[in-house]
Amino acid sequence: MKIGLVGLGKMGMNLGLNMMDHGHQVTAYDVSPDAVERFRSAGGEGASSVEALVKSLETPRIVWLMVPQGKIVDNLLDQLEPLLQRDDIVIEAGNSHYKDSLRRAQRLSASGLHYFDVGTSGGMEGARHGACYMIGGDKETFQRIEPLFKDTAVPNGYLYTGPSGSGHYSKMVHNGIEYGMMAAIGEGFEILEKSQFDYDYEALAKVWSNGSVIRGWLMELTQSAFSKDPKLSEIRGVMHSSGEGKWTVEEALDLQAAAPIIALSLMMRYRSTEDDTFTGKVVAALRNEFGGHAVDKA
Amino acid sequence: MKIGLVGLGKMGMNLGLNMMDHGHQVTAYDVSPDAVERFRSAGGEGASSVEALVKSLETPRIVWLMVPQGKIVDNLLDQLEPLLQRDDIVIEAGNSHYKDSLRRAQRLSASGLHYFDVGTSGGMEGARHGACYMIGGDKETFQRIEPLFKDTAVPNGYLYTGPSGSGHYSKMVHNGIEYGMMAAIGEGFEILEKSQFDYDYEALAKVWSNGSVIRGWLMELTQSAFSKDPKLSEIRGVMHSSGEGKWTVEEALDLQAAAPIIALSLMMRYRSTEDDTFTGKVVAALRNEFGGHAVDKA
Amino acid sequence: MKIGLVGLGKMGMNLGLNMMDHGHQVTAYDVSPDAVERFRSAGGEGASSVEALVKSLETPRIVWLMVPQGKIVDNLLDQLEPLLQRDDIVIEAGNSHYKDSLRRAQRLSASGLHYFDVGTSGGMEGARHGACYMIGGDKETFQRIEPLFKDTAVPNGYLYTGPSGSGHYSKMVHNGIEYGMMAAIGEGFEILEKSQFDYDYEALAKVWSNGSVIRGWLMELTQSAFSKDPKLSEIRGVMHSSGEGKWTVEEALDLQAAAPIIALSLMMRYRSTEDDTFTGKVVAALRNEFGGHAVDKA
């Protein structure tokens, strides 16, 4: 198929190469001309503007957005909408909030455009060699672009999840689960690290990756991380977050769903970004007030 | 009444003075001769040894232990048991584990001694001017010592809670609740501190101490703490703990009781004692592995 | 002072009577003519419409809204704005979201009206005999209405908290703390109830209300509740919630503040409204899958 790809960051570049590996023709645009040049060197076609990208495609066109979530997507849609025509397809495969995707799908459908919200999992490695897709949008139209997903995913690694919004919604929940799983793994090693035993963490993560109940990609990545830095002594335990975990907890609150594991895994990330807390100061001060317990001086 | 008091730390000294304020005769012993001397200066009688202390009392004797929990209590009982005689009373009013109290009560009853496990709340201030007691032990014998509690407690501030162990058990749970309450207060101010508003925390804690749903002694102490250090900038938010919170959570686990608030308030204390965590390192390393997300260098 | 009171529900009626006790003249309106009639019987003046209420006041007018948060407030402001004139004052003392209050204050200021967002604590009893107020709005104008708060609050029970929004914001956080405190108390009794001891809960809550570290109004209410139903056997442990707890957690998320105690106390409320959970089904199914562990049949 012929695809116009917008966005050549870590994920977009890998996906573009992946598409080409499977015989698709990809014209790519990025705000960075360097990125476009790198894509050209790798055998792809480059476009110097969104307009040029659209012009290079045949109708009905397929435009694949792989850009950071937020305003950038809306700005691109502002540019794209007048350039595209009825029956063209826009695939947005970044980490957008599902409510944004619902809104955007509705907006574009007024112009007869088809919008697909696609949750993409599998990291950079997956983007390059076999991703995992959760795809929301119109079911009939989906069949036209199914080969694109089939070719660039691992076997059985794509799913039409339902109407608009359902793709990013399920990706959001996927990331919520991911937060919980990562926290569980982290806490396990925290306990091991404080224990009386002296484990070889790489070896332990490796054996847990082979035959155990908790085997899976995250455990393999744990092994990989320990193989490079046996005690992770080179990094600080600051756990940044980029949105989906928060959205999952907000969604749980809106649904009045108890999701303590996901909520706590997010809050412990927030905690990790601070050297000290006001909560702690208040509690320490209270202990001093009623019991005369010594406080640590700042 | 005539009481032998063992232990003249922060709590014991205050309680001894409190007893004397109400006309009781107190002979006190402490491992520190200085403390005994200070007690003498304050009008009490001092004993230079446990033996001397016991000798100074009339049968049936009342010995009140106000010492740190653990081995110290057992060692004192080792000393006291041969010195005391049938029908003497030992009151242990520290923060012992209820299982220790159960064991000790059983041990002493074999010698015909009466053992009372007493949870004492209200802090140093309460010890001096009106404490709160939860008292476990033999109900009939309790009546003999009830005046002692009645006199040194605030009005309605003492309760016979049931058989041996029930005093310290309820004090343990009291402290578990205290952990949760303090954490809730701390988190509230944490949110205020991060908010767009610029509150006067002392004033806010004061208004919350007057008429609000969350009014109570802890809020008054919060006010007091902020009155001394408006942003608590002089202290670090390190929340130490001394056992009862942990015991409460362990008890919850043994009872298969869900107590997430108390458990988390304890775990956040542990978290506060660390500059960095292994959990955090593992999660940060995993984010880097699958998504190429940057890590903070150690 | 002369006040127009809109809303004669549980809180509004009590506050109106409280104001009159202190010599203020109150004209009240409620959508229920019965409520207005009851207010008249109690010595107040009634108005049959918002328009009539506004007409009964002298400029600069003071209108006090005591209605459920949400659309109702906005609808009332729609009605009030054209009836009021420059320098009139609107006090909104319900449980509104602070962002709504910020928006409303801005809206009314365009017409030269003064808007105060007031968090009211202390329950029905407080409303009647001495409330606790957190008051946001213009500081100078506040002085004009300060007597109203001073008279109807307990001593030291009102605070000017800062600019618009700060009143409801601090009330929101107050309720977040309240959620955590209540959960901590609940968990304490949960542990006691499962323990080997047989406590008299009313007596225990009473002694904890007198001299203990955890004494306060919530503990007194705990005593009161147990005095009516010693084992709370007549009620189900379904913990409903009405918004502020959720807002506090959402705010914590927006501020990237770790507030696990408040978050969990909310989520356990959600959990309590369900007989069974999908989470539980998935975990039970997984245990069966890997370990052959028996599941409970639905």
Added chain:
Amino acid sequence: MKIGLVGLGKMGMNLGLNMMDHGHQVTAYDVSPDAVERFRSAGGEGASSVEALVKSLETPRIVWLMVPQGKIVDNLLDQLEPLLQRDDIVIEAGNSHYKDSLRRAQRLSASGLHYFDVGTSGGMEGARHGACYMIGGDKETFQRIEPLFKDTAVPNGYLYTGPSGSGHYSKMVHNGIEYGMMAAIGEGFEILEKSQFDYDYEALAKVWSNGSVIRGWLMELTQSAFSKDPKLSEIRGVMHSSGEGKWTVEEALDLQAAAPIIALSLMMRYRSTEDDTFTGKVVAALRNEFGGHAVDKA
């Protein structure tokens, strides 16, 4: 090798067959003669008593215990110790507490016996066709029995973890991680189930098993569970637990390690075993006390 296997439950039977598949000679004993008979029918040798089992082996003997943790293990060791002789090996591959394993290893070493504490993961399927082992004990002796683990594990599925206790300790932590992961997965589906979308859970678990970040055996088992019961409507969400999760949390407490995810996943299991909670009753009663909020009648 020639092995004496004690215990032919779900795990033991499968492991015995697994050993034989790889050419080991297994004599098995179980308290149930039926189980022994079934093992004989499957081609193994049966023993009618522990004594007979020991006699069937050649020195230095290898006895593999695959029985429920607790007293049963101690009772077996009581029987075995006098029957075994210096340099014989006892492998205990059940889910014992690591402190029991430490104690037992010490006990047997006094008789010159070698004790290995082995955590076995992978469920029944793993036991039959390729398990995952974490093995604690004497390193040199381990080499004598390594082939047994190598043959019955998946490739790379066994690890000598260190001295006595380290095998069961790491298995304990493995299970703690498992608790957290399962809870995270459960919560994800809880949110999906309450959402506005209508997902095919089997399909979603399948796509998440192929290429996603959260792929792994637990997700494959989730898919399997949904394939049998698409909405899990036939089971109740009661999450039983069998010890290791609790031990992990207790260990975290002893180490003063913050492990909120694992702790909460355990506590939510406890919560799931109850229809109602006393915590909930207290909170509901308090809401009624201060705010007049209606309670649900029992």
